[in-house]
Amino acid sequence: MSKYAVIGNPIDHSLSPMIHAQFAKQVGLSITYEKILSPINEFSSSVERFIKSGGLGFNITVPFKINAYELTNDCTLNAKAAGAVNTIKVENNTLIGENTDGIGLVNDLCNNLNQSLKDKEILIIGAGGATQGILKPLLDCGPEKILLANRTKDKSIKLAHKFSKYGKVCGFGLDQIKAKPVDIVINATSASIAGKMPELANGVAEGAICYDLMYGIETPFMKWAYKNSALKVSDGLGMLVEQAASSFAFWHGKTPQTRPVINLLREKDD
Numbered sequence: 445m446s447k448y449a450v451i452g453n454p455i456d457h458s459l460s461p462m463i464h465a466q467f468a469k470q471v472g473l474s475i476t477y478e479k480i481l482s483p484i485n486e487f488s489s490s491v492e493r494f495i496k497s498g499g500l501g502f503n504i505t506v507p508f509k510i511n512a513y514e515l516t517n518d519c520t521l522n523a524k525a526a527g528a529v530n531t532i533k534v535e536n537n538t539l540i541g542e543n544t545d546g547i548g549l550v551n552d553l554c555n556n557l558n559q560s561l562k563d564k565e566i567l568i569i570g571a572g573g574a575t576q577g578i579l580k581p582l583l584d585c586g587p588e589k590i591l592l593a594n595r596t597k598d599k600s601i602k603l604a605h606k607f608s609k610y611g612k613v614c615g616f617g618l619d620q621i622k623a624k625p626v627d628i629v630i631n632a633t634s635a636s637i638a639g640k641m642p643e644l645a646n647g648v649a650e651g652a653i654c655y656d657l658m659y660g661i662e663t664p665f666m667k668w669a670y671k672n673s674a675l676k677v678s679d680g681l682g683m684l685v686e687q688a689a690s691s692f693a694f695w696h697g698k699t700p701q702t703r704p705v706i707n708l709l710r711e712k713d714d
């Protein structure tokens with residue numbers, strides 16, 4: 445059986461083995477997909493062990509996406525732009541990196557939530573690893589502009605500068621967000637993990653699609669969005685399944701159906 449895995453720390457919570465098992469069943473592939481907890485300073489030896497044991501590909505989650513990028517021998521354009529990878533394919537001892545986070549978000553917004561991103565004004569909150577991964581795929585959809593706001597202002601300014609070759613993106617501090625509605629607000633901070641809400645001007649959510657990358661609970665950001673008249677509110681479960689589907693296609697050359705898996709995970713949550 446071909447061998448795959450997800451490597452992270454912590455890793456217990458990961459839904460990836462379940463998602464990949466569903467995809468493999470759909471397309472009739474025989475694979476194993478395990479969770480690997482890597483000690484924080486031992487990512488490269490964890491990868492080496494997995495490959496020696498016959499591993500053909502793996503996903504990478506927090507906090508190793510940048511370490512993984514540095515380990516690759518070759519990368520897709522997407523991964524190069526992000527400077528981080530969440531998917532690696534092993535071919536003749538060569539590690540090929542991809543970042544499917546952004547494609548996953550775009551597919552969820554466009555295909556599952558029926559939103560066009562063309563000519564839209566998008567506000568992203570947060571300038572960490574997830575934002576690095578989603579910026580290029582979002583800019584590739586031709587939004588009017590992306591506003592990038594972060595608690596630590598310097599980080600959003602630097603990131604906006606780095607990605608400005610792909611489209612119109614400007615970076616500033618959280619406290620500089622205007623209380624003026626935008627089309628889409630994406631919470632790409634890790635505040636939800638701590639049960640916190642980034643401090644945002646209320647007016648931006650009115651009539652907007654509000655999307656939290658976090659999944660599994662109704663986050664403070666989602667509650668804030670409902671209270672402030674958002675048009676639609678979503679968590680990041682669809683993105684999780686969509687990014688997994690893109691990783692699956694990257695490894696196996698077969699694109700699985702995501703809708704039944706999203707429905708299954710939502711039922712499991714109820």
Ligand code: NAP
Pocket residue numbers: 506545548569570571572573574575594595596599632633634635636637640641642643657658659680681683684685687
């Ligand atoms: P990260 O690299 O640690 O970055 C965290 C970001 O959140 C930073 O910009 C930080 O601002 C900001 N932040 C943290 N607490 C905040 C607060 N209380 N108020 C305002 N800003 C705050 O994390 P990441 O890897 O980008 O992950 C971000 C989120 O995306 C996580 O919830 C993760 O689970 C989620 N995610 C979901 C998927 C999916 O498939 N659905 C995929 C990837 C990531 P400073 O720079 O000022 O510290």
